[in-house]
Amino acid sequence: xxxxxxxxxxxxxxxxxxxxxxxxxxxxxxxxxxxxxxxxxxxxxxxxxxxxxxxxxxxxxxxxxxxxxxxxxxxxxxxxxxxxxxxxxxxxxxxxxxxxxxxxxxxxxxxxxxxxxxxxxxxxxxxxxxxxxxxxxxxxxxxxxxxxxxxxxxxxxxxxxxxxxxxxxxxxxxxxxxxxxxxxxxxxxxxxxxxxxxxxxxxxxxxxxxxxxxxxxxxxxxxxxxxxxxxxxxxxxxxxxxxxxxxxxxxxxxxxxxxxxxxxxxxxxxxxxxxxxxxxxxxxxxxxxxxxxxxxxxxxxxxxxxxxxxxxxxxxxxxxxxxxxxxxxxxxxxxxxxxxxxxxxxxxxxxxxxxxxxxxxxxxxxxxxxxxxxxxxxxxxxxxxxxxxxxxxxxxxxxxxxxxxxxx
Amino acid sequence: xxxxxxxxxxxxxxxxxxxxxxxxxxxxxxxxxxxxxxxxxxxxxxxxxxxxxxxxxxxxxxxxxxxxxxxxxxxxxxxxxxxxxxxxxxxxxxxxxxxxxxxxxxxxxxxxxxxxxxxxxxxxxxxxxxxxxxxxxxxxxxxxxxxxxxxxxxxxxxxxxxxxxxxxxxxxxxxxxxxxxxxxxxxxxxxxxxxxxxxxxxxxxxxxxxxxxxxxxxxxxxxxxxxxxxxxxxxxxxxxxxxxxxxxxxxxxxxxxxxxxxxxxxxxxxxxxxxxxxxxxxxxxxxxxxxxxxxxxxxxxxxxxxxxxxxxxxxxxxxxxxxxxxxxxxxxxxxxxxxxxxxxxxxxxxxxxxxxxxxxxxxxxxxxxxxxxxxxxxxxxxxxxxxxxxxxxxxxxxxxxxxxxxxxxxxxxxxxxxxxxxxxxxxxxxxxxxxxxxxxxxxxxxxxxxxxxxxxxxxxxxxxxxxxxxxxxxxxxx
Numbered sequence: 001x002x003x004x005x006x007x008x009x010x011x012x013x014x015x016x017x018x019x020x021x022x023x024x025x026x027x028x029x030x031x032x033x034x035x036x037x038x039x040x041x042x043x044x045x046x047x048x049x050x051x052x053x054x055x056x057x058x059x060x061x062x063x064x065x066x067x068x069x070x071x072x073x074x075x076x077x078x079x080x081x082x083x084x085x086x087x088x089x090x091x092x093x094x095x096x097x098x099x100x101x102x103x104x105x106x107x108x109x110x111x112x113x114x115x116x117x118x119x120x121x122x123x124x125x126x127x128x129x130x131x132x133x134x135x136x137x138x139x140x141x142x143x144x145x146x147x148x149x150x151x152x153x154x155x156x157x158x159x160x161x162x163x164x165x166x167x168x169x170x171x172x173x174x175x176x177x178x179x180x181x182x183x184x185x186x187x188x189x190x191x192x193x194x195x196x197x198x199x200x201x202x203x204x205x206x207x208x209x210x211x212x213x214x215x216x217x218x219x220x221x222x223x224x225x226x227x228x229x230x231x232x233x234x235x236x237x238x239x240x241x242x243x244x245x246x247x248x249x250x251x252x253x254x255x256x257x258x259x260x261x262x263x264x265x266x267x268x269x270x271x272x273x274x275x276x277x278x279x280x281x282x283x284x285x286x287x288x289x290x291x292x293x294x295x296x297x298x299x300x301x302x303x304x305x306x307x308x309x310x311x312x313x314x315x316x317x318x319x320x321x322x323x324x325x326x327x328x329x330x331x332x333x334x335x336x337x338x339x340x341x342x343x344x345x346x347x348x349x350x351x352x353x354x355x356x357x358x359x360x361x362x363x364x365x366x367x368x369x370x371x372x373x374x375x376x377x378x379x380x381x382x383x384x385x386x387x388x389x390x391x392x393x394x395x396x397x398x399x400x401x402x403x404x405x406x407x408x
Numbered sequence: 409x410x411x412x413x414x415x416x417x418x419x420x421x422x423x424x425x426x427x428x429x430x431x432x433x434x435x436x437x438x439x440x441x442x443x444x445x446x447x448x449x450x451x452x453x454x455x456x457x458x459x460x461x462x463x464x465x466x467x468x469x470x471x472x473x474x475x476x477x478x479x480x481x482x483x484x485x486x487x488x489x490x491x492x493x494x495x496x497x498x499x500x501x502x503x504x505x506x507x508x509x510x511x512x513x514x515x516x517x518x519x520x521x522x523x524x525x526x527x528x529x530x531x532x533x534x535x536x537x538x539x540x541x542x543x544x545x546x547x548x549x550x551x552x553x554x555x556x557x558x559x560x561x562x563x564x565x566x567x568x569x570x571x572x573x574x575x576x577x578x579x580x581x582x583x584x585x586x587x588x589x590x591x592x593x594x595x596x597x598x599x600x601x602x603x604x605x606x607x608x609x610x611x612x613x614x615x616x617x618x619x620x621x622x623x624x625x626x627x628x629x630x631x632x633x634x635x636x637x638x639x640x641x642x643x644x645x646x647x648x649x650x651x652x653x654x655x656x657x658x659x660x661x662x663x664x665x666x667x668x669x670x671x672x673x674x675x676x677x678x679x680x681x682x683x684x685x686x687x688x689x690x691x692x693x694x695x696x697x698x699x700x701x702x703x704x705x706x707x708x709x710x711x712x713x714x715x716x717x718x719x720x721x722x723x724x725x726x727x728x729x730x731x732x733x734x735x736x737x738x739x740x741x742x743x744x745x746x747x748x749x750x751x752x753x754x755x756x757x758x759x760x761x762x763x764x765x766x767x768x769x770x771x772x773x774x775x776x777x778x779x780x781x782x783x784x785x786x787x788x789x790x791x792x793x794x795x796x797x798x799x800x801x802x803x804x805x806x807x808x809x810x811x812x813x814x815x816x817x818x819x820x821x822x823x824x825x826x827x828x829x830x831x832x833x834x835x836x837x838x839x840x841x842x843x844x845x846x847x848x849x850x851x852x853x854x855x856x857x858x859x860x861x862x863x864x865x866x867x868x869x870x871x872x873x874x875x876x877x878x879x880x881x882x883x884x885x886x
């Protein structure tokens with residue numbers, strides 16, 4: 001009996017929930033003021049709802065189908081899983097996207113898919129959905145397409161014309177882990193596809209000899225995701241891998257997804273609580289690399305893993321107390337960015353305000369700095385931490401209180 | 409004492425006009441009082457010189473302040489207009505004040521500005537339209553929303569940019585925004601309208617419930633971004649209590665469930681993918697017949713399926729890349745330019761081509777059509793995986809003593825590794841089925857070398873490889 005739309009939607013959104021990305025930001029500006037189409041993008045993405053797992057719902061995130069010929073151990077859709085299967089038609093995806101969009105439920109579509117028949121056949125159907133939305137329906141909202149490993153370059157090139165963002169998951173931090181848990185996936189061809197997208201984006205920025213610009217190619221860039229905690233890779237390995245991905249392929253984002261138990265799991269993988277705190281620390285470290293001028297090696301230091309008790313920036317400062325306290329009224333931007341409790345916005349405001357006055361404690365509070373954290377690491381006009389910076393118990397001030405053991 | 413009553417619609421420009429007039433009239437902030445809406449006619453001054461000589465002394469302020477004022481006017485704080493005017497009074501003599509984040513008055517205004525930004529953003533996020541039946545050509549939608557501040561005028565243009573091909577209305581307790589036939593208008597607020605049921609809400613609820621991962625419950629992360637005060641107007645929010653209550657049990661059930669046996673079809677699919685099993689009893693005739701069947705459903709950009717040829721008891725199997733244009737037309741391997749070249753050099757090296765079984769790693773010619781010409785395309789990993797089953801069948805039936813692998817594609821198929829052919833050539837590696845694989849370059853590589861000298865050297869090296877291959881084959885027999 002064919003499944004009705006509601007059942008299909010339940011199966012194919014359930015199957016899509018393990019992709020962390022729901023970003024709809026950073027693309028080119030578009031609107032439909034001419035009255036001929038539907039939708040707009042304005043740089044900043046919008047989270048239209050939040051689920052009780054704390055994740056933002058910005059896009060209609062679904063699979064085209066959860067039938068798959070691959071057997072990746074961590075994936076609920078692997079061929080050897082007994083999960084219920086379903087498949088959308090092109091028209092069903094198009095109509096769901098448009099009807100949800102018109103009611104202001106979503107910013108657009110994030111379409112992924114299990115691999116059916118062949119990579120090209122799958123990718124072709126996904127591209128057809130994007131093409132229908134853009135050319136027949138004049139849809140100007142956000143489209144994120146997952147590219148299928150080993151799909152042909154022509155299909156990737158066409159996908160880039162319709163999609164705001166393309167992504168392909170590296171899945172696991174090392175090639176060895178991919179070989180062990182996703183035997184049908186090839187890390188080199190995943191990287192090959194990333195390279196193609198990077199090239200496509202570079203080519204779309206060059207003007208021709210007449211000065212004409214080529215059509216935009218995936219203006220919101222590409223991203224990837226790796227699963228954390230399924231294999232035994234350390235945080236140092238993971239962060240180094242991210243650095244490589246950012247450098248080599250110009251990725252916008254690397255997402256970290258704590259391995260979470262899935263229905264009908266494979267015997268190969270441990271069924272543990274997802275390491276949510278570790279995932280959080282990795283995101284913090286990722287931010288430090290992208291916006292605060294930290295190198296991967298500095299963040300982990302000599303340790304293999306990030307400190308779970310205190311955040312990576314604070315951990316770095318605790319290890320490098322000789323560099324503190326920092327004089328808020330004199331220090332350069334790069335130095336201020338390394339002060340725990342100061343974010344990029346705070347630092348910008350400190351520098352702007354310094355032009356008008358010498359900063360006091362209360363000024364920093366008004367500026368929005370987290371003074372409880374920054375306290376041991378700064379001096380200002382009316383405050384100096386004294387011996388606090390080098391005190392032995394400093395770490396204990398920040399680390400969570402030890403929990404008393406419960407009697408059983 | 410001047411009193412300024414600002415209109416409910418266009419409050420931002422009305423405040424700016426009034427403030428400009430008051431500054432020109434040198435009214436100090438403590439003498440001015442402000443109100444919005446009900447009390448009086450829009451923009452009238454009570455007991456003050458309404459006609460301010462604005463043009464006489466043009467007031468310039470930093471652009472940042474205008475942007476700040478344009479947000480703060482929508483705040484629900486009754487003191488907002490006075491706070492702005494007091495700050496403007498100080499700013500006119502000290503333009504740098506706008507950058508001084510340590511100033512308490514500015515800090516308060518920035519905080520109010522942030523509240524408005526958030527209110528506008530939440531309006532953009534949490535308005536939910538329902539479809540309203542209509543006879544007109546444009547679809548109609550309506551929504552009821554309760555913003556925290558008087559911010560609808562600031563948030564409505566976003567909807568006009570986004571939903572321009574439909575008519576819509578957003579009603580709030582304070583104002584109503586309507587968009588009809590491409591023009592946006594504001595009018596007084598309405599009581600909550602009675603909007604018809606919309607079937608899409610059930611689908612949306614289904615999506616909301618299923619995209620949620622019960623193994624990572626983080627309720628506070630949700631409520632900090634989607635506070636409960638918004639839930640009343642969100643159709644999906646009615647599912648939240650049940651989702652939270654059921655989550656721990658669902659997560660536990662997933663962890664406790666024993667791994668299940670894979671469905672029967674999965675092994676079949678994997679075998680086919682990995683090129684194993686299936687019809688093991690297939691003989692040469694059956695294989696050829698299957699190839700012909702498969703050739704009949706053509707794929708765009710691919711030629712027909714060309715199997716190898718040669719004696720079925722050959723000890724040597726030669727594997728090239730893929731059939732070319734000529735091979736595809738004739739349906740036979742190794743008959744095009746590269747094949748002819750191979751024949752010639754093999755004869756010179758003493759390797760008897762007619763005693764070998766010659767075939768290709770990939771079985772179909774992959775090309776792009778350029779006018780009348782079909783240009784060769786390098787096979788992708790997908791093509792290679794696809795063809796592996798066929799090559800494995802040929803190896804199984806032939807049981808060669810040795811395989812001569814020519815070029816990167818053949819090397820990838822037979823040894824799993826493509827890179828470094830020029831370093832690996834002339835050596836024997838172990839193939840996937842234990843058959844020794846002798847590696848060399850593809851003869852078409854010689855055709856592509858840039859000049860005569862390089863071609864001569866390349867041919868020489870290739871000839872030496874083939875001679876070494878022959879010697880190795882002989883040594884296996886001994």
